[in-house]
Amino acid sequence: MIRQVKKSVIAALLTTLAVSVIAVQPAAAATTVIVDPGIRSLPFGGWGTSLAWSANYTGNWTGKDTLADLLYSTTNTDANPSTMFNIARYNIGGGNDPAYVSSMRVGAAVPGYKATSASAYDWTADANQRWWLQAAKSRVPSADFKADAISYSAPYWMTKSGQSTGNTDPSQDNLLNGYEAQFADYLTEVVKHFRDSWGITFRTLNPMNEANSNYWAAGGKQEGMKVSAGAKQVALINATQSALQTKSLTGTTISGLDETSIAMSHSSLDSLDATAAGAITQFNTHTYSGGDRQGLYQKAVGNGRRLQMSEVTTSSGTHDHSSVSAYLGLASAISTDLKDLAPQEWVYWQALESEAESLAGNGNWGLIHFASDGTQNYWITKKFHVMRQYSNFIRPGYKIIANDDAKTITALDPATGKVSIIVYNDTASAASYTFDLNKFGTVTGSVQAYRTSSTENRATLSTIALSGKTFTTSLPANSVSTFIVQTTGGTSNLVQNPNFETVAGQNIPGWITWGGDYKGTNIDADYTQAGGMSGGSYEAVHWKATAYNVYTSQDISLPNGTYTLKANVRSSGGQSQARMVAKNYGGAELSVNMPATSTYTTVTIPSVPVSDGSVQIGFYSVANGGNWIAFDNVSLTPVNLGLNKTIWGSSQWDANYAPAKANDGDSAGTRWNSASGTSAGEWLQIDFGSSTTFNTVVLKEFDTRITNFKISYWNGSAWVDSATGTTIGASKTVTFAPVTGTSVRLLINSATNTPSIYEFEVYNQ
Numbered sequence: 211m212i213r214q215v216k217k218s219v220i221a222a223l224l225t226t227l228a229v230s231v232i233a234v235q236p237a238a239a240a241t242t243v244i245v246d247p248g249i250r251s252l253p254f255g256g257w258g259t260s261l262a263w264s265a266n267y268t269g270n271w272t273g274k275d276t277l278a279d280l281l282y283s284t285t286n287t288d289a290n291p292s293t294m295f296n297i298a299r300y301n302i303g304g305g306n307d308p309a310y311v312s313s314m315r316v317g318a319a320v321p322g323y324k325a326t327s328a329s330a331y332d333w334t335a336d337a338n339q340r341w342w343l344q345a346a347k348s349r350v351p352s353a354d355f356k357a358d359a360i361s362y363s364a365p366y367w368m369t370k371s372g373q374s375t376g377n378t379d380p381s382q383d384n385l386l387n388g389y390e391a392q393f394a395d396y397l398t399e400v401v402k403h404f405r406d407s408w409g410i411t412f413r414t415l416n417p418m419n420e421a422n423s424n425y426w427a428a429g430g431k432q433e434g435m436k437v438s439a440g441a442k443q444v445a446l447i448n449a450t451q452s453a454l455q456t457k458s459l460t461g462t463t464i465s466g467l468d469e470t471s472i473a474m475s476h477s478s479l480d481s482l483d484a485t486a487a488g489a490i491t492q493f494n495t496h497t498y499s500g501g502d503r504q505g506l507y508q509k510a511v512g513n514g515r516r517l518q519m520s521e522v523t524t525s526s527g528t529h530d531h532s533s534v535s536a537y538l539g540l541a542s543a544i545s546t547d548l549k550d551l552a553p554q555e556w557v558y559w560q561a562l563e564s565e566a567e568s569l570a571g572n573g574n575w576g577l578i579h580f581a582s583d584g585t586q587n588y589w590i591t592k593k594f595h596v597m598r599q600y601s602n603f604i605r606p607g608y609k610i611i612a613n614d615d616a617k618t619i620t621a622l623d624p625a626t627g628k629v630s631i632i633v634y635n636d637t638a639s640a641a642s643y644t645f646d647l648n649k650f651g652t653v654t655g656s657v658q659a660y661r662t663s664s665t666e667n668r669a670t671l672s673t674i675a676l677s678g679k680t681f682t683t684s685l686p687a688n689s690v691s692t693f694i695v696q697t698t699g700g701t702s703n704l705v706q707n708p709n710f711e712t713v714a715g716q717n718i719p720g721w722i723t724w725g726g727d728y729k730g731t732n733i734d735a736d737y738t739q740a741g742g743m744s745g746g747s748y749e750a751v752h753w754k755a756t757a758y759n760v761y762t763s764q765d766i767s768l769p770n771g772t773y774t775l776k777a778n779v780r781s782s783g784g785q786s787q788a789r790m791v792a793k794n795y796g797g798a799e800l801s802v803n804m805p806a807t808s809t810y811t812t813v814t815i816p817s818v819p820v821s822d823g824s825v826q827i828g829f830y831s832v833a834n835g836g837n838w839i840a841f842d843n844v845s846l847t848p849v850n851l852g853l854n855k856t857i858w859g860s861s862q863w864d865a866n867y868a869p870a871k872a873n874d875g876d877s878a879g880t881r882w883n884s885a886s887g888t889s890a891g892e893w894l895q896i897d898f899g900s901s902t903t904f905n906t907v908v909l910k911e912f913d914t915r916i917t918n919f920k921i922s923y924w925n926g927s928a929w930v931d932s933a934t935g936t937t938i939g940a941s942k943t944v945t946f947a948p949v950t951g952t953s954v955r956l957l958i959n960s961a962t963n964t965p966s967i968y969e970f971e972v973y974n975q
Contacts, residue, residue, distance in 0.1 A: 240642040249612035249720040255555040257601040258297025263317030264562035269338025278345040296354040298346040304363040304374040315431040316564040316582045359412040363435035364393045374433045376426025390449035398453040414465035439481040447486040465492035472501030487728035494520035503550040504717035512724040523559040525573040536574035537592040541634035595667040603630040631693040635685040644682040651699015653679040663689035708844040710748045724761040735760040742842045752831040753838040763828030771974040772849040775815040779804045785833040796821030852896040852972035860892045861885035877969045889961040905948040906973040911938040912966035918959040923951035
């Protein structure tokens with residue numbers, strides 16, 4: 211959360227940006243951005259804000275619904291704009307000693323639910339912030355709405371200073387010694403009441419915020435409580451976990467640690483014990499300052515935690531609702547986080563910010579500024595519209611996909627194939643950009659465009675014509691632009707970054723590393739290096755000079771069906787375990803050992819019967835120092851259910867063109883050809899040998915002779931039609947509702963010459 215001391219640091223960090231915006235610069239060289247759908251993030255969960263102070267202040271306004279629409283409405287037009295947030299962070303107030311409330315900043319005195327240790331709970335408290343939480347819930351589709359609870363301080367009567375703003379010595383803890391259980395009981399009683407009486411189940415609860423920082427002082431302007439990293443944080447997490455379990459609050463889990471920086475998030479996480487770390491299901495970090503973003507991602511996600519960028523706000527330049535440097539600073543912060551930290555959720559601190567506080571600090575925090583003089587006025591800033599450039603076009607369920615430009619974010623909607631491209635130009639000159647989408651199967655239609663600049667507010671622009679699978683456009687000076695492109699394909703190999711050709715080093719794009727424990731002790735044991743199969747530039751490696759265990763994996767969402775997992779591997783030998791693994795697919799873990807060999811060989815798990823809509827694949831080593839494995843060319847492909855099965859045909863040209871040539875796996879060499887002089891009425895039939903479910907047929911034809919065909923299956927008593935089609939050509943994929951039968955037949959209704967098929971493939975995918 212924002213503090214004066216932090217404001218000055220942020221402002222200093224952004225000074226360079228402000229200067230670069232104002233300075234006259236030469237025209238930028240043309241930039242080409244290559245978009246790669248082969249490297250994809252985990253599904254993005256959405257965007258949000260912390261309610262806290264601003265909700266406490268504005269939750270009783272007569273125009274509060276308008277403010278809620280601006281942040282949470284899914285009806286988003288130029289006339290009725292919205293950031294379309296779907297995440298709300300609710301502050302369970304501690305409540306300060308009434309004698310000190312007047313010294314706190316606008317809205318920061320969030321009421322607690324228990325005035326003294328002897329008081330009953332007051333469930334009428336915090337009505338304003340509670341209104342905001344319900345308003346968010348009512349506007350967001352239930353499948354997308356997420357509510358998280360967090361505490362900034364224990365109630366003042368549980369603190370050493372008798373204040374909820376911090377200790378008289380801010381370097382010292384402020385929770386009374388031994389009060390972890392009492393504080394946890396207070397928090398979980400609030401969580402329970404929300405569930406039982408107000409219809410909101412908090413997804414997570416974090417009992418502390420920026421707790422290892424030395425910001426929090428008695429007499430301060432906002433709630434905050436020092437809880438030192440290590441034993442103190444462990445005790446509070448474990449007490450909160452125990453209270454959740456005792457009260458059967460099964461829908462709420464622990465989040466943490468909400469430290470102020472990436473570096474502090476690392477150190478506080480490493481200071482926990484295994485029990486406390488294991489209780490955390492969602493790892494929250496603030497990004498007010500830096501550290502190893504990619505390493506934190508691996509520590510969080512590698513241990514099965516959701517990663518949320520749970521708080522940041524930016525400001526630069528003097529107070530100005532249209533400040534150029536301020537809105538470009540927000541674009542830079544979002545881009546840096548989504549690229550380097552790769553959180554599954556991104557939450558802005560206070561989307562609503564006090565105009566009086568902004569004027570007092572001569573800054574540009576928040577997206578919308580509100581008056582605290584009783585007028586109920588508010589001002590929409592440029593940052594609000596820049597936020598929309600991202601949050602309107604990267605929606606829950608999208609996947610962030612790779613590109614090679616630091617100022618560009620690209621995201622794919624798996625449901626529709628739409629790709630969102632968001633790019634900012636922070637120079638004082640127009641910049642020419644070409645976006646290359648040649649890695650997609652198809653790119654169709656025209657490009658929709660939206661822009662925020664010094665004269666535009668997420669304005670809808672004229673469409674841009676495609677040139678093949680690319681388009682070129684000029685980005686005005688000091689602007690943020692969003693482009694929407696319709697695509698299909700580009701991810702035929704279900705495995706992300708299967709050949710490790712992106713970059714050498716640690717934090718392998720598309721893959722998750724478990725480093726042996728919650729601290730990620732051995733995350734440095736997997737990396738890519740020069741080498742690889744088939745003339746590739748890189749290969750993935752497990753190696754460390756000391757004993758290690760490490761697991762490199764990725765989770766893949768895919769249709770239920772049977773798949774084959776393959777990889778090229780080599781190994782020093784000598785490990786306790788060196789395995790390729792498939793698990794979490796709906797059945798028992800499958801694995802194959804890696805043989806000791808200095809040259810690459812292929813290992814295969816031939817049949818992975820996915821029934822849960824996903825599978826985790828990976829490479830696992832438990833090794834002595836100096837042991838190594840290398841792996842490359844990883845593939846996960848549907849099993850061709852018709853491959854080498856018994857096949858019949860209506861006729862054949864001769865023995866070299868027998869029906870068996872059409873399901874032998876050779877899609878460019880051997881083929882079936884019907885007898886001379888034949889055309890209509892010819893057929894191929896594959897017998898599976900047992901009842902088999904399938905929903906896809908892939909046909910690969912020699913020449914383009916067939917003009918009408920039909921796919922049928924034998925249900926045990928009759929042939930039932932599944933699909934029809936016209937021409938086939940080099941490759942045609944035919945999909946239909948899943949059917950179950952013992953045989954499948956291709957019937958050729960008409961053809962211009964003797965039918966000839968390279969491959970007749972059958973899948974359930």
